[in-house]
Amino acid sequence: MTDELSPERVRTETVRLVVNGEAHHLRVDTRATLLDTLRERLGLTGAKKGCDHGECGTCTVLVNGRRVYACLTLTVTLDDAEVTTVEGLAAGDGPHPLQRAFVERDAVACGYCVPGQLCAAVAVLAEARAGVPSAVTADLAARPVLGLDEIRERMSGNLCRCGCYDRMAAAIAEAAR
């Protein structure tokens, strides 16, 4: 393998990656990001490349249950990791409750940011259940309660240029009940 931009030889490693329950054994360039591996190697184009800098959130997926930016995650660091993308959120017999809430509450305009929003929202609900506070949690020592202010703060890592924030927050609040 060659890299036309660099005279040095490409380095590769093998990783075992479980994506949406399916195991893949891949040999990857050490420079490959999870985002590029998902989209280009595995054909999972739900996660989007919006900024490629960790600033917009459209690449958000779950790694071992935690929301991360796939654009800043090197695939080589994920040996034996479990990855969940938007394609893996539905249970098989219907959409995830968050997906249903987003659609019913008209929270989807162009849809570009929605895969990242959904993965982030799934994690936001889990983090709150696990007692993780946020910057707007008034009493740090108490269990956080997910009102709209908490949801907005916790979702601040996902941008929406169509401005559907209010409807997305309402959808997440509904799913939190």
Add this chain to the structure above:
Amino acid sequence: MRPFDYDRPRHVDAALAAMRGSPGAMYLGGGTNLVDLMRLGVLTPDRLVDVRGLPLDRIEETGDGGLLIGAAVRGTDLAAHEAVRRRYPVLAQATLSAGSGQLRNMATVAGNLLQRTRCPYFADVTRPCNKREPGSGCPAREGAHRDLAIVGYSAACVATHPSDLAVALAVLDAVVRVEGEAGPRRVPLSGLYRPPGDDPRRDTVLEHADLITGIEVPPAGTSRSRYRKVTDRGSFAFAVVSVAVALDLDGGLVRDCRIAFGGIAPMPWRATRAEEALRGAEAVELNFARAARAEPAGARPLRDNGFKVPLARNLLTRTLTELAAEGS
């Protein structure tokens, strides 16, 4: 991005050996700053030594009321830890104010301390930058410096350090544990960062293979502490100016007070004049405002960031006033 070898050692000795054998190697934590800088061509390691396989991801009680935070603990886990939330609110708040939920999940505490400046010229390899190449020049001085330093800078570099965690650790008198060539050593956080001087390439006193293994946080003394951050947006933004305060009250008097500013210097900036002025003083807004007027001591704002001086004073006054009233 330049091709690189990847190691994920299970022991600190192996990590040190991998680094020592490789002058072009760098440690990898969460990668939230490093991977970005590599993609921009600002940093070009030929080997990454991943620290997340090392046994450095625990927060331990030290038995005297303090904590030992492993270097690879993620931001989310630090902020969610019960002892941190109860005994060190300033630490929890600083951590929660940084980045987004995704970044807090990915980023390690040591990586947060070692993150690089967000000065736009540092990140742009098409522009001169003394921090990347000493002697090439500093376009920020006459260019875009509204977000940069008002104190502690040099003629060569006016960059600020963006870490919120560092500012909170500064008021807690934290000590950084480092493993290096000569074995383990302890570096007070107040001595971790280098003034830029004539050669601003290195932000810290750490040498090439030095590995942060943990952060010691002494017993709090008081749980009356707070981190406040002024930002251009409501969330997911670096500090324009921030302040960390720990206040120990005895009746209506200040028994002890520790204050540090963020967003104004290449390192957390302790406000020692205000601290001295407040020791033994009545804990009222008038005194807080008076003490704040002595800070930031020695400030020499640039053409476009003079507003940071009154902003820092007002932020400090307001934070002290709110903190003093807490629980009453």
